[in-house]
Amino acid sequence: MFCYQCEQTAQTDQGAGCASQRGNCGKDEQTSDLQDLLIHAVKGIAQVATAGRSLGVSDPVADAFILKAMFSTLTNVNFNPARFTRMIADAAVLRENLKAAVVQAASARGVAAPVWAGPAAWVIPEEVGELLAQAECAAIRAGEDQVGADIIGLRALVLYGLKGVCAYAYHALMLGQSSQEVYAGIEQALDFLANEPADVQSLLDMALTVGTINLSVMALLDAGNTGSFGTPEPSQVRISPVAGKAILVSGHDMADLKVLLDQTAGQGINIYTHGEMLPAHSYPALKAYPHLVGNYGGAWQDQQKDFAEFPGAILMTSNCLIEPGPRYRQRIFTTGPVGWPGLRHLEDHAFAPVIQAAKALPGFAADAEEKTITIGFGRDAVLSVADTVIEAVKGGAIRHFFLVGGCDGADSGRNYYTDFVEQTPQDTVVLTLGCNKYRFNTLDLGSIGGIPRLLDMGQCNDSYSAIQVASALAKAFDCGVNDLPLSLVVSWFEQKAAAVLLTLLALGLKGIRLGPTLPAFITPTVLQTLVDAFDIKPIGTPEGDLAAILQTAAE
Structure with a gap:
């Protein structure tokens, strides 16, 4: 091995x-x-x-x-x-x-x-x-x-x-x-x-x-x-539990979630999203289900704690699965490409065992204090206020945009992304996507002229949406994407992130800051080739990187 x-x-x-x-x-x-x-x-x-x-x-x-x-x-x-x-x-x-x-x-x-x-x-x-x-x-x-x-x-x-x-x-x-x-x-x-x-x-x-x-x-x-499911729209999502029987859906597959919502309609079971399923709450056809009640827990690496404390059944639809602990091993199910020895695997959307388990489990005894976050700032939502954004940039109200996104993980060094976002100046806007956002998506960064300073654009694959926004802004400013007041600060963990990084490079984007560590399969020689061609930069310190980005933008 x-x-x-x-x-x-x-x-x-x-x-x-x-x-x-x-x-x-x-x-x-x-x-x-x-x-x-x-x-x-x-x-x-x-x-x-x-x-x-x-x-x-x-x-x-x-x-x-x-x-x-x-x-x-x-x-x-x-x-x-x-x-x-x-x-x-x-x-x-x-x-x-x-x-x-x-x-x-x-x-x-x-x-x-x-x-x-x-x-x-x-x-x-x-x-x-x-x-x-x-x-x-x-x-x-x-x-x-x-x-x-x-x-x-x-x-x-x-x-x-x-x-x-x-x-x-x-x-x-x-x-x-x-x-x-x-x-x-x-x-x-x-x-x-x-x-x-x-x-x-x-x-x-x-x-x-x-x-x-x-x-x-x-x-x-x-x-x-x-x-x-319709076009994502800005939406308030509850992140604290409500009383009742419960199923937690993790992974990335919206099709599985939709089928489960249909199969549980009218059965007195509340459905919660977890991890990268959070953006489901911004799609009109999904959030229309009254029993899709909120998001539970944080990023994938916290699942052993989150799943153990969740008092219902759990359905894992795709990555990212960690070895199930004894407190929830008997009530977690896999579907699609996912698997772990001994777990019950369900094919062809036959989710009856998940539903039966949820009915047999206690669920949440009472409502917790209501807490919410705002999501759903896909390209349509952002571009609908493009004129306001453009004027804010031209007028100096918005100095810079940071796309801080990608995968989260358990290893040390990822607090960089929290610290970076916390230290962004008040005249800058942070776009985010992927589960990296769990590092900072509960922060209140305020707004600029009615535009929230923190805009959650969705899953990691919603990099497509971010690319469309960047392309539209470049057209509006009559410049290349690399000339926009936009910096990419990316965290990687697995192979979906590798695919997105290659897409950004294929589009000619330069100056991407990548961390928390560089891929082990990239040798120093190959890294230098990528640095020479695309100006890829390993992350340093939040303070140093912010200063360097803003200094370069000002020149």
Whole structure:
């Protein structure tokens, strides 16, 4: 086992990475190795799918499988080795069926059938022991002794970005949004990795291509959310409990939440969101349900405490899952790509067990003191007051905008983001998205001419919304996005954040401050390349970074 795909990776004698029998996220060695083997199998499907598309062959089942399989390997999603073993077996069947279709199409056109190599030619064992015996050849650092750490790190950057892209595309697919162009791009990138590229420039180019694909995927997901639930609008959300039976929904999947709301309507059960589900309260079609009563708890890393204290059932729809504690292990359920050994996993929106558990549990005995926060400042809400914002900037009332967002996490150093936001001057505005906002979303920063100084734009995928706002403002000011009085201060944790970062780089954004630590798979040489091309800056101190940003803006 070796894994360094997330920010919480261990520091070992092999460098920054989890290399023992258990990763810091909680996955064991067997699960980690099976995840690597599943990725290897998925690369094989992508090789065949890419060849097939050139012959007019495509397989929507294989396309969807790639999304879910890749999503399942993200940090804190699926820890169940049995599920990975089944997915690898499914991958073998899908690949061979697709091969047969490609061979048939080649024959019909009178051309030679492709000759398969690499993962596409891998003979996938059926027995788990035989599978695990081959884990080393599928490991993320396989071949490092031949090509060096820089190449391996760049391959990892492309792969981890692709994992994030697939996760967003899976969420979009669950809302009925798909794109053959996107799926072809994902498969071409995986095919590229399957051929073990060793050229720095081609790897950097592919990383930016992945970022461009992710922009299309985030547009799909945005269309799925707004098309299904309406346009987000500024909304007050209760963050203190109310009396009654209760279900807590965590993760990112709005489609799962909508189905659960339908299934619990009129049953006397209150539904609460948790973590990245908080933005649900800004969508008109979701907040119209009277039993969607509020948000409970904080960011994902606090869930063991939050879930233990929640007196109802819990449904985990996507990342980020931590090993369930004994106080709630019997009342937490998983769905979609999520899994943990021993937890009850629900398929096809069959949520009856969650509802039954909620009815059997005590729920909240009484209303707590009412506390609220304001969310829902998506692009439509912000751009609806664009004229006011523009005039405030031109008149000097607003000096600067800070986008402070991304992933939260448990390691030290993330108090930087709280301190940074607290110290922003009164004539500046803070935009935020992702679960990083839990560091400061209860702060009262006041307002400027009726515009709140703290604007919550939504989930991490709502980076798309922030990009649209920045583009619109740049057009209004007749300048480039990099010339706006806007600075990005980003926290990363896992692979969705890697995908968003690649999107920002693909769009040419520069000067991003990134923390709390830089990815372990980015070597000093590669980092210098990114610094030279995009002026990426590791975070320093809140005081120093604020002073530097405002000084540069004033020049």
